[in-house]
Amino acid sequence: MFSYIVRRLAFGLLTIIGVSIVVFVVMRILPGDPLVAIFGPDGYTKLPEQERASLMAQLGLSDPLWLQYWRWVKDIARGDFGRSFFRSESVAEMILRRGPLTAQIAFLSVLFSWLVGIPVAIVSALRPNSWADNVVRFFSILFLAIPGFWFGMLMVLGLLFTFGYRAPLTGASLLTDPWTTLQIIIGPAIVLGLGQAAYIARLARSSLLEIIREDYVRTARAKGLDGRRVIALHALPNALLPVITLSGLLLGFVLAGSIPVERAFGTPGLGLAMFTAVSERDVFVMQNLVFLYAVVFVVLNILVDIIIAWLDPRIRYQ
Numbered sequence: 100m101f102s103y104i105v106r107r108l109a110f111g112l113l114t115i116i117g118v119s120i121v122v123f124v125v126m127r128i129l130p131g132d133p134l135v136a137i138f139g140p141d142g143y144t145k146l147p148e149q150e151r152a153s154l155m156a157q158l159g160l161s162d163p164l165w166l167q168y169w170r171w172v173k174d175i176a177r178g179d180f181g182r183s184f185f186r187s188e189s190v191a192e193m194i195l196r197r198g199p200l201t202a203q204i205a206f207l208s209v210l211f212s213w214l215v216g217i218p219v220a221i222v223s224a225l226r227p228n229s230w231a232d233n234v235v236r237f238f239s240i241l242f243l244a245i246p247g248f249w250f251g252m253l254m255v256l257g258l259l260f261t262f263g264y265r266a267p268l269t270g271a272s273l274l275t276d277p278w279t280t281l282q283i284i285i286g287p288a289i290v291l292g293l294g295q296a297a298y299i300a301r302l303a304r305s306s307l308l309e310i311i312r313e314d315y316v317r318t319a320r321a322k323g324l325d326g327r328r329v330i331a332l333h334a335l336p337n338a339l340l341p342v343i344t345l346s347g348l349l350l351g352f353v354l355a356g357s358i359p360v361e362r363a364f365g366t367p368g369l370g371l372a373m374f375t376a377v378s379e380r381d382v383f384v385m386q387n388l389v390f391l392y393a394v395v396f397v398v399l400n401i402l403v404d405i406i407i408a409w410l411d412p413r414i415r416y417q
Contacts, residue, residue, distance in 0.1 A: 103408055111401045118393040123168050126386045175390070181383035183376075190387045193372055201361070201368035204284045204291065205353040209346055211292030216299030217342075221330065223300065224307035235300060242297040251290045251363030258286075283367075287360045294356070295349045302345055306338040340407060347403030351396035 155161040162170075174181065180190035188196075223235040310316060311334050319329045354370075361370035369388060376384035 100408065104405055107401050107404050111397050114397050115394055118397070119172065119390055120168070122386060122390050122393065123171060124164075126382055126389075127164060127167075129380075129382075171386075175387075180387040183384050184381050185379055190384055193384070194369065194388075194391065197367060197369045197372050200280075200284065200366065201354065201357055201370055203280065204287045204357060204361075204366070204368060205350055207284055207288035208292035208295060208353055209350050211288055212295035212299050212349070213346070215292070216296035217303055217339075219296070219300045220303030220307060221335070223304045224311065225330070227308060235304075239297040239301050242293045243301075245294070246359075250293070251287065251360045254286055254290060255364055286364050287357065287366055290360050290363075291353050291356055295346075295353070298345060298349060299342055303338055303342050306341055307334060310334045310338050344403055344407055347399050347406075351392075351399050354392050354395060 152161065178191060180194065182189045183193070186193075219235050219239075223232045226232055307330075311330070316329060316334055357368060357370035358373050359370075360366075361368050362374045365371070369391075372384065373388050373392075375381075376388065
């Protein structure tokens with residue numbers, strides 16, 4: 100198990116290094132000039148050439164690319180993520196202030212997806228091709244097809260015009276101010292969670308349909324065990340292994356999906372910060388937030404692989 104963890108950590112580190120290079124290069128080849136984003140087209144044209152060169156040097160954007168990359172890596176290692184062009188706070192302060200809200204949305208959406216997806220998959224697998232199974236598959240495909248930001252806007256408009264409801268824009272955490280924070284995160288969590296629940300329901304249904312035909316399940320039934328106990332104690336634990344893997348991947352995708360969903364709900368999390376940074380072409384904020392999302396995604400995949408290897412020892416030797 101220890102050697103497996105070491106291998107996964109080594110591959111994860113190489114992946115993070117590769118991602119950092121890709122993120123850095125992409126941020127540098129994007130069209131547009133940072134000074135145009137800061138001063139606007141009119142202000143940029145009024146800047147003398149010498150002042151433009153001086154400002155680019157102050158931002159560190161006139162140095163060779165390899166030097167910019169090396170300086171960026173060293174700053175990240177020290178916990179310095181740079182500063183926004185348009186705001187007084189640093190990117191690290193922005194992450195600490197907005198990050199917990201997005202993390203709570205992500206974990207609540209995964210919890211919601213399990214609470215909805217697993218029971219639905221069990222009902223669907225136990226009665227294949229029945230009307231309940233057909234209804235489940237219809238809604239699974241429906242929520243897979245609906246874009247999260249569009250569904251989020253529909254929820255916002257529905258709550259606003261029907262109940263006159265507006266979620267508060269400030270909140271600490273579920274531990275310090277649970278009611279206020281829950282009002283902020285419940286909408287985005289439901290929108291993201293329904294999409295994940297559709298994935299989980301379809302995967303868990305397929306896995307259960309395969310497992311309940313296995314010999315050990317037939318043997319358990321032949322011994323006279325109650326059908327619910329057979330599903331709960333024998334079939335479901337094995338069927339959940341691929342679901343756990345998928346949930347780890349979906350948790351990473353939720354971070355990316357939170358960008359348009361938080362914009363739709365006006366949730367002051369990292370997703371909205373990323374949307375604003377892209378709109379304003381705030382290079383340092385975009386670069387560091389994209390890299391942070393990538394690191395979180397890699398770490399989540401490593402944790403999921405370790406959990407699966409712990410649950411199923413056969414994986415450690417592959």
